[in-house]
Amino acid sequence: MADKKSDIQEKVKRQGEIVRKLKAEKADIEKITQEVNKLLELKSQLGDEAPQKFTLKTPKGTRDYGPQQMAVRNRVLEKIITVFKRHGAETIDTPVFELKEVLTGKYGEDSKLIYDLADQGGEILSLRYDLTVPFARYLAMNKISNVKRYQIAKVYRRDNPAMTKGRYREFYQCDFDIAGQYDPMIPDAECVRVAVEILSSLDIGNFMVKVNHRRLLDGLFEACGIPSQSFRTACSSVDKLDKSPWEEVRAEMVGEKQLNPDAVDKVGEYVRLHGDAELADKLIADPKFDVTYLFPGETPNHVENSTDGPVSVGSVAGGGRYDNLVGMFDSKGKQVPCVGISIGVERIFSILEAKLANEKANSALLRTTEIEAYVASAQKNLLPERMKLCRELWDAGVKVETSYKQNPKLLAQLQYCEERGIPFALVLGEAEIAQGVVKLREVSSRKEEDIPRANLAEEIRKRLQS
Amino acid sequence: MADKKSDIQEKVKRQGEIVRKLKAEKADIEKITQEVNKLLELKSQLGDEAPQKFTLKTPKGTRDYGPQQMAVRNRVLEKIITVFKRHGAETIDTPVFELKEVLTGKYGEDSKLIYDLADQGGEILSLRYDLTVPFARYLAMNKISNVKRYQIAKVYRRDNPAMTKGRYREFYQCDFDIAGQYDPMIPDAECVRVAVEILSSLDIGNFMVKVNHRRLLDGLFEACGIPSQSFRTACSSVDKLDKSPWEEVRAEMVGEKQLNPDAVDKVGEYVRLHGDAELADKLIADPKFDVTYLFPGETPNHVENSTDGPVSVGSVAGGGRYDNLVGMFDSKGKQVPCVGISIGVERIFSILEAKLANEKANSALLRTTEIEAYVASAQKNLLPERMKLCRELWDAGVKVETSYKQNPKLLAQLQYCEERGIPFALVLGEAEIAQGVVKLREVSSRKEEDIPRANLAEEIRKRLQS
Numbered sequence A, B: 001m002a003d004k005k006s007d008i009q010e011k012v013k014r015q016g017e018i019v020r021k022l023k024a025e026k027a028d029i030e031k032i033t034q035e036v037n038k039l040l041e042l043k044s045q046l047g048d049e050a051p052q053k054f055t056l057k058t059p060k061g062t063r064d065y066g067p068q069q070m071a072v073r074n075r076v077l078e079k080i081i082t083v084f085k086r087h088g089a090e091t092i093d094t095p096v097f098e099l100k101e102v103l104t105g106k107y108g109e110d111s112k113l114i115y116d117l118a119d120q121g122g123e124i125l126s127l128r129y130d131l132t133v134p135f136a137r138y139l140a141m142n143k144i145s146n147v148k149r150y151q152i153a154k155v156y157r158r159d160n161p162a163m164t165k166g167r168y169r170e171f172y173q174c175d176f177d178i179a180g181q182y183d184p185m186i187p188d189a190e191c192v193r194v195a196v197e198i199l200s201s202l203d204i205g206n207f208m209v210k211v212n213h214r215r216l217l218d219g220l221f222e223a224c225g226i227p228s229q230s231f232r233t234a235c236s237s238v239d240k241l242d243k244s245p246w247e248e249v250r251a252e253m254v255g256e257k258q259l260n261p262d263a264v265d266k267v268g269e270y271v272r273l274h275g276d277a278e279l280a281d282k283l284i285a286d287p288k289f290d291v292t293y294l295f296p297g298e299t300p301n302h303v304e305n306s307t308d309g310p311v312s313v314g315s316v317a318g319g320g321r322y323d324n325l326v327g328m329f330d331s332k333g334k335q336v337p338c339v340g341i342s343i344g345v346e347r348i349f350s351i352l353e354a355k356l357a358n359e360k361a362n363s364a365l366l367r368t369t370e371i372e373a374y375v376a377s378a379q380k381n382l383l384p385e386r387m388k389l390c391r392e393l394w395d396a397g398v399k400v401e402t403s404y405k406q407n408p409k410l411l412a413q414l415q416y417c418e419e420r421g422i423p424f425a426l427v428l429g430e431a432e433i434a435q436g437v438v439k440l441r442e443v444s445s446r447k448e449e450d451i452p453r454a455n456l457a458e459e460i461r462k463r464l465q466s
Helices: A001-022 A029-043 A068-086 A108-113 A131-141 A186-201 A213-226 A226-244 A246-254 A260-273 A279-285 A325-329 A347-364 A383-395 A410-420 A430-435 A453-465 B001-026 B029-045 B067-086 B108-113 B132-141 B188-203 B214-224 B230-241 B246-254 B261-271 B277-285 B325-329 B343-363 B383-393 B412-422 B431-433 B453-465
Strands: A097-099 A125-127 A147-156 A170-179 A317-321 A340-344 A373-377 A400-402 A424-428 A438-440 A448-452 B097-099 B125-127 B148-157 B169-181 B317-321 B338-343 B373-378 B399-401 B423-429 B437-442 B448-454
Touching: A001 A029, A029 B325, A068 A097, A068 A147, A068 A347, A097 A131, A125 B148, A131 A147, A131 A170, A131 A325, A131 A340, A131 B412, A147 A340, A170 A186, A170 A347, A186 A317, A186 A340, A186 A373, A186 B383, A213 A226, A213 A260, A226 A246, A246 A260, A260 A430, A279 B325, A279 B448, A317 A410, A317 B067, A325 A383, A325 B029, A340 B188, A340 B343, A347 B029, A373 A383, A373 A410, A383 A400, A383 A424, A410 A424, A424 A430, A424 A453, A438 B338, A438 B448, B001 B029, B001 B230, B067 B148, B067 B169, B067 B188, B097 B132, B097 B431, B132 B148, B132 B325, B132 B338, B169 B188, B188 B317, B214 B261, B230 B246, B373 B412, B383 B423, B383 B453, B412 B423, B423 B431, B423 B453, B431 B437, B431 B448
Parallel strands: A373 A400, A373 A424, B373 B399, B373 B423
Antiparallel strands: A097 A125, A147 A170, A170 A340, A317 A340, A424 A438, A438 A448, B097 B125, B148 B169, B169 B338, B317 B338, B423 B437, B437 B448
């Protein structure tokens, strides 16, 4: 074994000399490449000791998006942006990192999940953990007291990733926030509406919207007879209903927290309704509550949890008010009340990628380019002519490409069009060039027709529209 | 001074107690906020010792983009993407950070400009320095031997920023690359064409394309009588022509580098032509060179340097071949030859922002939202009606908004429309509601017309088109 390794090391040494000699002689580049490849092959046999050994992976909790995944992703983001724009949001962008002190003290015990940059001299920086804190810093820094803005960008959390469920360390947030002092609940209602429009437009199946409001919950506690000094602790118990059954929550409230069992049971009657239309009706009918519904017809009949369909992914959106955050950045503590929602698209990508994989088995090609026509040639030595035609069509705004080979085979060119779903092939030969025409081939039907070159761009556009 | 400080500290303490008491009592939130603000005001008087003192800035060499800047930026990026798509490029995305070892050894002495992440346990990571190395890693990792891809994303360099000139530590690169073994110069020529199309479409004034090729330069050296072992050193001298006059470069070549003065003077005849059409003609006419021009008509009459106009910004694009990079990531050293171009948009943003500032003085409003109509009301207590109308129009896909106030003044609502360039105001009053109509007001002309509510969305769309 040791002998064999030293043999290879000797070979590597000799091959290295060959390469160096060729380079010094300015030898033909193909020859050099050939010898370099031999050298690398030898080195790779050395296993762990090979200096060129790389870990070919993306960092833990991150992923590349290939062309197909980008096509899915861009479709989702475009739909989300359409909704944000329909509601008149402006957009801003902030750096991927912030001064560490900007993030400090904003995330409680989740602070341990923040990625810090190395201290390389100069400022101490951290990657953004969400888009909300940078937005608040932006508002305070620019003394902006009202704005409706959306922002779509990646955020970073050193969490334990569960990538099959769409949980990553680098992931997108799509945020819509309304900053400003307005009449109560009006911006809040629009945020819920925006979430519903987005989730409805995304074709991800059923979802449920859970609406809550601290004051509503406090009012409910009060009506049920929980004393005001126990609101906070009662709230933290009720929060556990997402994960635990009512019985456990009740036991904690009456046991550990020593709340009145009758009052707790009354609370149980409401919170177990889980925010469906029944609760809305009950609250409206109940004389103890004064509830005004905004954006009428938008009763909370759905938001936030996909519970059936091919993939169930849990929460895909969340939001709420943060009225004190901007003031933390203002030297005089000037407050700018804010409310917003955040859509987590990675989980939506997971759903749609799973759907796509299902559909693909049946049929449809997901195109990853928008090429409208492919310039092909039936004969040799027509590269300059192919390029000339490309140039004419690019100038006319048509999306075209041609082979990068000097003399590609016609069959290979036509196959490429079929594989890639390119609608038209434009076949050029000596005869067509002489007559000033191009053979326009509809790839799906294989029908061909000669088109005068001057009309070509218009003809392609016309056919694409119909 | 010391006395005064202790006075304030005493006041802070007392005010703190007031706030805590109110919170414990669950007092009215407005009351609490008022007292918290008093407390923060007091604390701010303590100066440096105030715990809430933040540095309100973005990290060195970075910037926020406000809504106006985003409008400029998105317009630029859309034009660039249009060109990339016209040439059939797919798009991919890679994480903002890579394993440090992926970047190591790829950037020579520029490696010191790489941002490292802190070692918080786990992998050692660095922020990407460009998009080329991650792209090569992606190709090798997925064993992709040919692809035409574009990628638009931010990269990070701990350089000395010159932000007024559009040089940042966080900045966009817009890359177009062709990977694959093809016939020589064909993908290269398309990259030049793509750069020209982009710079032509961006309305940034004149620019110059400098085309070079190592083999062309080597051929030129050979033809001029420079010995082959001196090609590399001659090349590094000629590279300095960007910054130094020919006389200095010549002095270095014949002095320090001891090259034959006659040969150097011959080189000087060519390289001082600076890549204009004259050089192209000279090379074509010169029997020593065998130059084939691709994408005919695309003689290098322009690329890469904006030299006149209101702002001159130097290089805005660059590119070239990197045939050995992918092989560095492949365990067997398998090569994938690549060529690409990179557009630096920050400098283009600088030009366009300067232009915009000029134009703004004269006229035109740069809209930062796409709102088509604003739902206004002439009377009190119509919030639910305004919201209902918004909902109808959102459902019909119309981009509308309404005031977040319960009872906004009509004049304020109409002024908002004028300031924001919203085309239509939709005025609702008791009378309109009773008649099932909406008063459609064209904001620019102030002409008003009653429109039946059922036709409203269509009427807005029709008017926007004409």
